[in-house]
Amino acid sequence: MLEVENLWVRYGTVEAVKGVSFSVPAGSIVSLIGANGAGKTTSLRALTGLVKPGAGELRFGSTSLVGLAPHQVVGLGIAHVPEGRRLFPKMTVLENLTMGAYRRSRADVASTLIMVYEHFPILKERGRQLAGSLSGGEQQMLAIARALMSRPKLLLLDEPSMGLSPIMTAEVGKIIRQINALDVSIILVEQNAMLALTLAQYGYVLQTGQLVMQGKAQDLLRDEGVKKAYLGL
Amino acid sequence: MRPKLGVPIVLATVVGLALLVPRFGGDYYVHVFALVFTNVILAASLRPSLTCGQLNIGHSAFMSIGAYTSALLAKNLAVPFEISLVCGALLAAAVGLAIGYPSLRLRGVYFAMVTVAFVEVIRLIAQLWVSLTRGMSGLSGIPKPSILGMTLTTRASQYYLVLGLTLVILLVLWKLEHSRLGLIWKSIGLGDNLAQSLGVDIARHKLLAFMLGCFFAGTAGAFYAHFIRFLFPPEFGFLMATNILVYNYVGGRGHFVGPVVGATFLSLLSEPFRGSPYETIFFSIAMLLTILFLPGGLITLPRKLAELRWWRTASSPTPSPAA
Numbered sequence: 001m002l003e004v005e006n007l008w009v010r011y012g013t014v015e016a017v018k019g020v021s022f023s024v025p026a027g028s029i030v031s032l033i034g035a036n037g038a039g040k041t042t043s044l045r046a047l048t049g050l051v052k053p054g055a056g057e058l059r060f061g062s063t064s065l066v067g068l069a070p071h072q073v074v075g076l077g078i079a080h081v082p083e084g085r086r087l088f089p090k091m092t093v094l095e096n097l098t099m100g101a102y103r104r105s106r107a108d109v110a111s112t113l114i115m116v117y118e119h120f121p122i123l124k125e126r127g128r129q130l131a132g133s134l135s136g137g138e139q140q141m142l143a144i145a146r147a148l149m150s151r152p153k154l155l156l157l158d159e160p161s162m163g164l165s166p167i168m169t170a171e172v173g174k175i176i177r178q179i180n181a182l183d184v185s186i187i188l189v190e191q192n193a194m195l196a197l198t199l200a201q202y203g204y205v206l207q208t209g210q211l212v213m214q215g216k217a218q219d220l221l222r223d224e225g226v227k228k229a230y231l232g233l
Numbered sequence: 234m235r236p237k238l239g240v241p242i243v244l245a246t247v248v249g250l251a252l253l254v255p256r257f258g259g260d261y262y263v264h265v266f267a268l269v270f271t272n273v274i275l276a277a278s279l280r281p282s283l284t285c286g287q288l289n290i291g292h293s294a295f296m297s298i299g300a301y302t303s304a305l306l307a308k309n310l311a312v313p314f315e316i317s318l319v320c321g322a323l324l325a326a327a328v329g330l331a332i333g334y335p336s337l338r339l340r341g342v343y344f345a346m347v348t349v350a351f352v353e354v355i356r357l358i359a360q361l362w363v364s365l366t367r368g369m370s371g372l373s374g375i376p377k378p379s380i381l382g383m384t385l386t387t388r389a390s391q392y393y394l395v396l397g398l399t400l401v402i403l404l405v406l407w408k409l410e411h412s413r414l415g416l417i418w419k420s421i422g423l424g425d426n427l428a429q430s431l432g433v434d435i436a437r438h439k440l441l442a443f444m445l446g447c448f449f450a451g452t453a454g455a456f457y458a459h460f461i462r463f464l465f466p467p468e469f470g471f472l473m474a475t476n477i478l479v480y481n482y483v484g485g486r487g488h489f490v491g492p493v494v495g496a497t498f499l500s501l502l503s504e505p506f507r508g509s510p511y512e513t514i515f516f517s518i519a520m521l522l523t524i525l526f527l528p529g530g531l532i533t534l535p536r537k538l539a540e541l542r543w544w545r546t547a548s549s550p551t552p553s554p555a556a
Contacts, residue, residue, distance in 0.1 A: 050430060074432025082430055088423050091416075098413065099420050099431055150432060 001026040001185055002047075002154060007056035009039070009046050016042040018209040019056075024154065024187055029180050031188040031196035031217070033230055034206035040189040041083055043206075044156045047187075048080045049073045060154070079152035081143045083159045089132025093123055096131050096142055100149030112149055119178060120145045137168035144175060154185045161192045173199055193230035197221045205230070251396055255389035263388045267460060269500045270399040271453050276480035276492035277406050278449035281442035283481055284415075286422040288341055289443065291332070291348030292450050292477045294355040295325040297469035299451025300458035301359060301366060304375040307459065314379045318455040325451025326444045333443040337436050352474050359466035371465040378459040395456055402449050403493065409445075410489055418442055472513060479516050483523045485530020494531050 002024040009017040017039040024030045032040045046053045049070040058065040060076055074080075079100075087096055097116065101109045117124040120141050126134060131142060140160055147155055157176065161169040169192070176199055180186055190196035197203050197217040205213040205226065213226065220226050255263050275292055282289045303321035306312040312320070336347045359366050366372055378385050378394055385391050409415055420428040421435050429435050458464055476499075484495020499519060506512045527533055 048430060050426070069434070070429045071432045071434040074430075079432075080430050082427070086424070086427050086430075088420055088427070090423060091419065095416055098416060099428070099433075102413070102417060102431060102433055146431070 001061060002187075003057070003059040004043070004047070005057040005059075007043060007046060007058065008054040009042050009051055010054050011042075011051075016209055017046065017053075020204075020206065020209070020211050022204045022211070022214070024185050025202075027180075027183055027185055028202065029176070029186045029188055029200040031190060031200035031203045032206055033190055033193040033196050033203060035191065035230075037208065038206040039209040040206055041158055042209075044080065044158055044187065044189060047073070047156065048078065074150060077151070077153035078156065079147035079150045079154070080156045081147045081158060081160065084162065087131040087139055087142060087146075089130065091131055092128050093131055093134070093142060094127040096146050097123070097149050100146035101151075104150070108151075109149070112151060116145045116148050119148075119175065137164055137171065140164060140168070140172060141175065144172075144179070148179065148184075152184060154187070155179060156187045156189075158189045159191065160188070161190060161195055169195060193226070194221075197226075248400070252393075255392050260388045263392045265501070265504055267388075267392045267395045268457075269497055270395045271457050271460075272477070272480065272496040272500045273493050274399055274402050274453040275450055275477045276484070276496035277403055277489075278446045278453070279477055279481055280406065280446075280489070280492050281409070281415075281418055282439075282446045283486065284410075284418045284422050285439045285442045286340070286425065287439060287443065288345040288478075289348050289446065290345050290471075290474045290478055291351045292446065293469045293471075293473035294348075294352045295329060295447040295450035296454035296457070296473070297355050297359060297466075298325040298328055299454030300464055300469070301372070301454075302451070303455035304372055304458040304464055305365065307376045308372075308374060313382070314376070314459060315381075318452060318459075321455035321458075322448045322451035325454070326448040329444040329447030330440065333440045333447075337439055349471060349474070352469075352471055356466050356470050359464075359469070366464075366466070369466065371463055373463045375458055375462040375464070377462070378456070391460055395460070398452065398456060402452065406449075407489055414438070414441075476516055479520050483519050483530060485527075485532035487529055488532050491530050491532050498531060 004023065005021045007017055007020045008015065020039065020043060022030065022032070032043065034040055042051065045051045047058060047065060049065065049068050049072070053066065060078065063076060065073060088099065091099070097113065098109065101112055104112070122138060123142055123145055126138065131139065134142060144157070144160065160172050160176070164172065173195055176186060176188065188196050188200055197220055200217045203215065203217045203220045204211055205220070213220070213223070215223070221231070251266070254266050258266070275296060279289060279292050299321035302324045303317040306317040306320055307314060332347070332351055336344055339347060360368050362368070376384075378391055380394070385394060417428070417433055417438050420433065421438060425435050480495040480499055481492045482495070483499055484493065485491035499516070503512055503515050506515050523530060527537060
C-alpha cells in the first residue's frame, strides 16, 4: 500500500533521514522505532508533505506523494496524528473532531462521528468541553479520533504513548488494534519499542537517520541487540 | 455567560435605537452615526483576516478603491448607485486577490509590512493620477446614493441605507464565522501547521478571508463616497488603516461583537477630535489603556467588573495587602 524508497531529508545542512526505505502492506501495522533524532518523525513529515524530501520515492498505491501539498495527501486517505498530540486546546472536543473531517460532506461527518463515538465514548461525554481541559490520555484519544474523522486508509501515529501512564498506554494500544481491525493500515512511530513491537507485524529500527535493522516484530523482540538498545532488557 | 433570551433582547434594543436616531437626533447625529456604521463594516470585515492570524493593516486601501471606483463610475459614466457600489466592492476584492496571493506565505509582521506598503501605494496613486482622481484637490460632485432610480436626498434616508447595509453585512459575517468555514479560519489562526496537517488548504482559506474583507471594505468605501460626496486621498492612509485594527483590539478579539463594539465606542468618543492631530493621540491612548487594563477588549469589561466585585466581597473580612 505504501512504499518508501531511498528517502533523504535534510534541514539546512543537517541530514535527518539518509536513504531510508520501508513498506507498509495493506491492512498491517508497521512500526518505526529508534531513539531521539533517529529520523522517525521526519520520515512521517516527509510522507505528509510537511517537509520536502531531498530525494527518494514515496508511493501510496499507484500515486506518488512527492511534491504533493499536505491537504492533497490527506485527500488521498492518509491521516497524521502528530507528535505531542497537537490539538486545538481552545476549541471544543467536537470542534476538534469536525476539523479532522474538514474535507468531507456534512452528512458524512455525522455518520463518521457516530462511528468514532462508538470507539471513544468519553469524547461524546466531553463534546462541549475545551480540548485543553482534557487529561493527557483523553487528549491522545481525541487526537487519534480526529485523525479517524477523515476516514483514512493509512494512519500515521507519532509517539502516541508519549507522556502517558502505563494504564493509558495499554488503553491506547487497545485502540490501535481496534482501528487496525477496521481495515486501516498504520505506521506507528514509537520510542516505546515494547509497545510498538507487540502491536506491529513488522518493524524497522532507525538510528541517526539510517535504517539499521528490520524484520518481523516478534523476531525483533527476541533480538539481543534490540533488547539491549531499545527494550532495556 | 448571558442567558439565551438576553441576546435577542439586546439585539432588538440596539437595532431599535439605531432606527430611532433620525427621529430624535438632528442631521448632525444622523451624519455621525452613518459614519459609525461605515466604521463598523470596516472593523467587522477585518475580523476574518485577523482570525486567520493575518495582521492586516491595509484595509483603508481597499476602502479607497471601493470609494474611488464607485464615485468615478457614477460621476463620469452615470452608472446607477447599486451597480457602482458592487463594482467598487468587486474591484477591491480583485485587487485583494492580486495582493493577497503573493503575500500569503508571509506571516505576522512581514504580512503587515506588505499591507502597510500597499496603503501608501494606493494613496500615492490616488494623489498622483490627477487626470482621473483630481489628486490633492479632491474628487467632488459625486452623486448622492440612489435605489432603483430613486435618489436618496435626505440625510435620514441615506442613514437607513447604511444601517441596512451594515445589518446585512454583519449577518453574512456572523453566519460565516459560525459555519465550518469560520471554524477553519479559527484553526488556521490557532495553529496553521496543525491545520495543514489535518488537510486544510490554508493558502486558499487565508486568501478567501482576506478577499472577503476587501469586498466589504470596498462596499463601505462606496457608500462613504456617495454619502460624503468628496474624496481626498490622504483620508485613506495609514491612520485609518490602524484605526480599523484598533477597533478590533479595543473591542475585543474573542467574540464576533468585539469589532462592532470597538468601532462604535471609539468612533463616537473620537468624534470631537476627528481630522485634528489629537485623533492619533486619542487612538494611541485607547489602545494602550486596553492593552494594560483590558487585554481581552471592551467585551470582557462586564466579566472583569464582576470579578472585581467578587474579589472585593471575598476579601473584605480580612483585607489583604495584595493589589
